Amino acid sequence: MSNLPLQCKNLKEQVESILQLLQQEPTLRSQDITPVRTSLSKAISPKFEIVFAGAFSAGKSMLINALLERELLYSAEGHATGTECKIEYAEVDKERVILTFLSEAEIREQVASLCQQLGFKTVPNINQPDLINLLRQYSEAIIQQEGGESKSERAKQAKALMLLVEGYIANRDRINTVINATYPMEQFNFSNLKEAAGYARRGSNSAVLKRIEYYCNHPLLQDGNVIIDTPGIDAPVEKDAQLTYAKIQHPDTSAVVYVLKPAAAGDMTKEETELLELMRENGGVRDRVFYIFNRIDETWYNTQLRQRLDDLINGQFTNSRKVYKTSGLLGFYGSQIKQTSQQDRFGLDSVFTESIKGLDGKEETPQFVYAFNNYCVNSGKLSSTKFRVSVNGYETPNQNYVRILGDWGNELIEKLIQDSGTEEFRTAITRYLTEEKRPQLFKNLADDLEDICIKLKKHYQSVQRDLDSQPQ
Numbered sequence: 056m057s058n059l060p061l062q063c064k065n066l067k068e069q070v071e072s073i074l075q076l077l078q079q080e081p082t083l084r085s086q087d088i089t090p091v092r093t094s095l096s097k098a099i100s101p102k103f104e105i106v107f108a109g110a111f112s113a114g115k116s117m118l119i120n121a122l123l124e125r126e127l128l129y130s131a132e133g134h135a136t137g138t139e140c141k142i143e144y145a146e147v148d149k150e151r152v153i154l155t156f157l158s159e160a161e162i163r164e165q166v167a168s169l170c171q172q173l174g175f176k177t178v179p180n181i182n183q184p185d186l187i188n189l190l191r192q193y194s195e196a197i198i199q200q201e202g203g204e205s206k207s208e209r210a211k212q213a214k215a216l217m218l219l220v221e222g223y224i225a226n227r228d229r230i231n232t233v234i235n236a237t238y239p240m241e242q243f244n245f246s247n248l249k250e251a252a253g254y255a256r257r258g259s260n261s262a263v264l265k266r267i268e269y270y271c272n273h274p275l276l277q278d279g280n281v282i283i284d285t286p287g288i289d290a291p292v293e294k295d296a297q298l299t300y301a302k303i304q305h306p307d308t309s310a311v312v313y314v315l316k317p318a319a320a321g322d323m324t325k326e327e328t329e330l331l332e333l334m335r336e337n338g339g340v341r342d343r344v345f346y347i348f349n350r351i352d353e354t355w356y357n358t359q360l361r362q363r364l365d366d367l368i369n370g371q372f373t374n375s376r377k378v379y380k381t382s383g384l385l386g387f388y389g390s391q392i393k394q395t396s397q398q399d400r401f402g403l404d405s406v407f408t409e410s411i412k413g414l415d416g417k418e419e420t421p422q423f424v425y426a427f428n429n430y431c432v433n434s435g436k437l438s439s440t441k442f443r444v445s446v447n448g449y450e451t452p453n454q455n456y457v458r459i460l461g462d463w464g465n466e467l468i469e470k471l472i473q474d475s476g477t478e479e480f481r482t483a484i485t486r487y488l489t490e491e492k493r494p495q496l497f498k499n500l501a502d503d504l505e506d507i508c509i510k511l512k513k514h515y516q517s518v519q520r521d522l523d524s525q526p527q
């Protein structure tokens with residue numbers, strides 16, 4: 056609120072007084088004032104929540120990492136994000152993570168509900184070790200029966216039950232009976248935000264976590280901007296998906312970055328269309344939606360996908376101003392390897408140390424290296440440029456990668472980042488958040504008030520005319 060112009064200091068009181076005038080007139084009382092109330096609360100709120108939502112594995116977490124140019128959130132194949140993750144601003148030396156756990160009561164409730172759905176006759180006491188083991192065995196047996204953990208609703212429920220029980224056992228001494236216990240990351244011996252993110256990734260820990268809050272130093276987060284990562288709307292764990300639907304409808308949500316997957320899938324899914332409608336119904340969001348067609352790199356290698364995506368955008372999104380095509384993967388790692396050199400083999404020995412570690416000492420190829428080599432020779436992006444690049448069959452993918460970057464270095468990385476579209480998206484959202492957001496929130500309020508003020512004015516004018524026409 057520190058950024059409010061002087062004449063808006065008492066904005067709340069001033070708007071309230073107008074609404075009171077309205078209340079005093081019986082003929083105007085039925086006027087719907089919800090829009091004014093919503094836009095008032097947005098205009099004076101110190102926080103501005105930007106929710107990243109979309110299908111699972113669309114690349115939401117990776118895109119946030121690309122936006123902030125650091126590896127903050129856990130991103131992986133499969134169901135990766137299981138809990139709401141908030142990222143707020145912090146000064147450089149005050150960066151931290153706070154983890155909030157479910158209470159034992161909440162966990163019991165979830166266990167009971169899952170046991171019931173699975174048709175268990177009794178609900179075990181989660182504090183009795185024998186029963187817990189039994190529960191585990193049952194769940195495992197169900198998953199086997201169904202042929203895999205995501206093969207059916209029943210298998211998913213069994214998997215969820217197993218994770219919940221395991222998470223409870225692993226974190227028992229941190230979980231309180233009735234309240235939601237909160238811990239700073241130091242208590243887990245995490246030395247940085249990334250380690251905390253790894254701990255909280257989808258799995259047994261995230262099953263018992265209620266919320267994760269990151270406090271991170273980045274200019275984009277100044278002025279009360281809060282970035283929120285959510286689980287995929289079609290996540291195999293129903294409870295996780297519900298969390299996202301609830302967040303999209305929540306009045307605190309002020310903007311949405313809708314990360315769409317048709318670039319990889321060819322079309323919008325039923326869930327994606329539903330989510331679109333829900334966010335359009337949220338009066339707190341209005342037109343503050345960024346549509347991101349992520350995984351755009353996949354369309355570079357597939358003409359049919361490219362055509363279908365173009366058709367979709369030209370058909371359904373022609374009137375949307377904020378449409379972007381990105382490759383979070385190339386954009387994020389591009390920004391990371393900018394700081395590397397021949398010495399650490401352009402990140403293989405720094406950024407990618409973990410992912411090249413193979414069994415029996417053989418070096419693995421990181422996902423990014425495959426994507427990079429592919430970009431160089433198959434995407435067509437370099438065909439009419441000065442970059443003459445080849446991928447040799449007699450070299451490993453990692454060797455090709457190091458050689459190509461050794462030849463072309465930063466210039467090629469810059470070109471890659473540019474083609475990834477993430478920079479364009481970052482520039483647009485930065486401009487929006489730093490220049491357009493505040494004036495727009497005030498304009499919304501002014502527009503909503505105008506309607507009411509015109510009605511009041513007309514009403515008073517007619518009262519005055521009435522009075523004038525009467526004998527003095």
Ligand SMILES: Nc1nc2c(ncn2[C@@H]2O[C@H](COP(=O)(O)OP(=O)(O)OP(=O)(O)O)[C@@H](O)[C@H]2O)c(=O)[nH]1
Pocket residue numbers: 110111112113114115116117118129130131132133134135136137285286287288290349350351352353381382383384385422426
């Ligand atoms: N090819 C390609 N892969 C991507 C891109 N963005 C993300 N990925 C990969 O897709 C997988 C999922 O990425 P996440 O960032 O975890 O996706 P998410 O939407 O957060 O997924 P959930 O949290 O499970 O809902 C990871 O293996 C990423 O490396 C992209 O632009 N192109």
Ligand SMILES: [Mg+2]
Pocket residue numbers: 115116117129130135136284285286
């Ligand atoms: Mg995620």
